[in-house]
Amino acid sequence: MQIRDLPYEDPGTPDARSGGRYLLWLFRSQLGGQAKALGWGLLQQLGLAGLPVGSGLAVQAVVDGSGGGLALAGGLIALFGIALTIGDTMLHRVSVTNWITAAARLQQSLSRKTTELGSTLSRRVAAGEIVTVSTGDVEKIGWFVEALSRFVAAALAIVLIAVGLLLYVPSLGLLVAVGVPVLALAVLPLLAPATRRADVQREKAGRATELASDTVAGLRVLRGVGGEELFLGRYRKVSQEVRRAAVRSARMWSLISAVQVLLPGLMLIAVVWCGAHLALDGRITPGELVTVYSAVTLLLVPLQRFEEIAIAYSVSRPSATRAARVLSLVRTDVTAGAGGDAAAVTSPAGDLYDPVSGLIAPSGALTAVVCGDPDAAGRLADRLGGHGVGSATDREDRGSDDDLMGGESARRAGGAFRAGASRAGASGADASRAGASRADADAEAVPSVLLGSTALDEVPLDVARTAVLVQDKDPVLLSGTLAELLDVPSSGTVAARRALAAAQCDDVLDALVRTSMAGEGDRDAMRARITERGRSLSGGQRQRLALARSLVADPEVLVLDEPTSAVDSHTEARIADGVRRLRSGRTTVVFTSSPLVLDRADRVVFVHGGKAVAEGGHRALLDEDARYRAVVTRETEAGSAEPGSAAFGTHVADGMGRRHRADVADVHEADVHEMEESA
Known part of the structure; x- marks a missing residue:
């Protein structure tokens, strides 16, 4: 496999039973590249090992006054030097290829898993952990995979050098043959504590990162309650724990490095001392002494591979464990994508029914769902989209960060996309510890949602997503033009302009034209550019563009989770009317508590x-x-109007209007403040 051939047509099915098994699977998946690296590594090491032979022959030829012997020694040194150069160059080339291809295989596997699980991935794994696996862990795992073949080549070279010295100069070769295994194995007792300390450091660093992310995500809330100093103190405490853990880990790795320098140095002194006495006694020639000395000195190079592979394994093992944990997650629909051609499966239609909650959304109607718990509403919306998640899993993942922020804003640290709609995921400080028990929690099956008479868990994933699209409450906009944003898989019956009009996006289009097309002659809003995550727009504007994107898709069933929570009352009413008209004859489910x-x-x-x-x-x-x-x-005390009276409806509408406008004003003020800070 060459870099030019990436991406893989099929990255394969990973062995995600454990981190070690996953590393072994990666190694086996690129045996060809590993064999090349081993071959070039052996050439490099043999070239390195051959230089002492040429040096010893050259010294002995000078002592003997042999011109022919000196010419032969020079030729051997040149030959071994060429072998070393070619081997080193090609080994580097093949090693980098192995590194990149292993990383690409992992990234493709993660992409497929993200596509399979959708937004439920961020519910079952902390968003920070997903980011870590897809970025830093990819490089660490690739490092170990490519370093393994270089380590094997170095180990074989050490054995060949020790055997060669034993045959060439038995008296000194025996000392080297006994000392080299001791040198290679001397650090093994230190690896376990070093690995444990490194794991502790990474765990504490992860907690500090997640605490910082949660603090930034909830900064507005903290400012409102005056909690900045409290969380600053917590972060200082956590960062000091990270510093102390890093110092303890560095001390152990420094000790390993010192052992790697000290013991070979002691063996070199012993070889020189013994060799000098043997040369003085005439039992070996000066050339043989130089050969043995040079060989022992050059042994330090392959011995460094032992330290490298130990560090690489220590770093990559937890990374591989995290990757395996993500890759081992499965949808509750075990048959999805497993059999048959998806194109041959008829898209289901009919009433949408959730047997867990008893919710029924009649076909072709606009059904509004009121749920007092926003988290429960999000889980129910996911389930309606065919992403069933066990309740135990949800409770475990969502409860992990309650002690940190205590609010929804603290959980918005990352996002995951599903069928053109997106959702900010939850991140928790204890997610890494909770991950070990997720496999058991995931096994808790929930009944499948039915669309008509068809269980969504029993149809291929792409068919289920074509039939039911879920837009969550915190959509993320990708950077690019507005036309590219709205270029999503769709039925083709809803034009982009109609969807934008239904979502009341006129002011959004004007804002995009003003900010992204200033000074340009072409004022086509569809060519206006959206900044990364739509940061140049307010929360309500982002929400309406995401709604337009979902309307363009025109699925059989559209599930909207709080689609108007960040817009004012008048716009909200017009959006409700627009969605009702545009989705006439289609099934629409809206999770909301807005009376409008x-x-x-x-x-x-x-x-x-x-x-x-x-x-x-x-x-x-x-x-x-x-x-x-x-x-x-949202009444917590008895109102002035009696339920059932003629004034009650007016009282409710007026009260809700005042509260809603106040909430929206706060949202817009926060958005303006965020844009001013960004500017």
């Missing part, structure tokens, strides 16, 4: 405690269900 959206829904379902406990019209539920009324109105 609820009042325009064909049907409202109230979910409490994970179960659908009430359904009907918005106004009827306000009168009949006190729990629904408490969630929608």
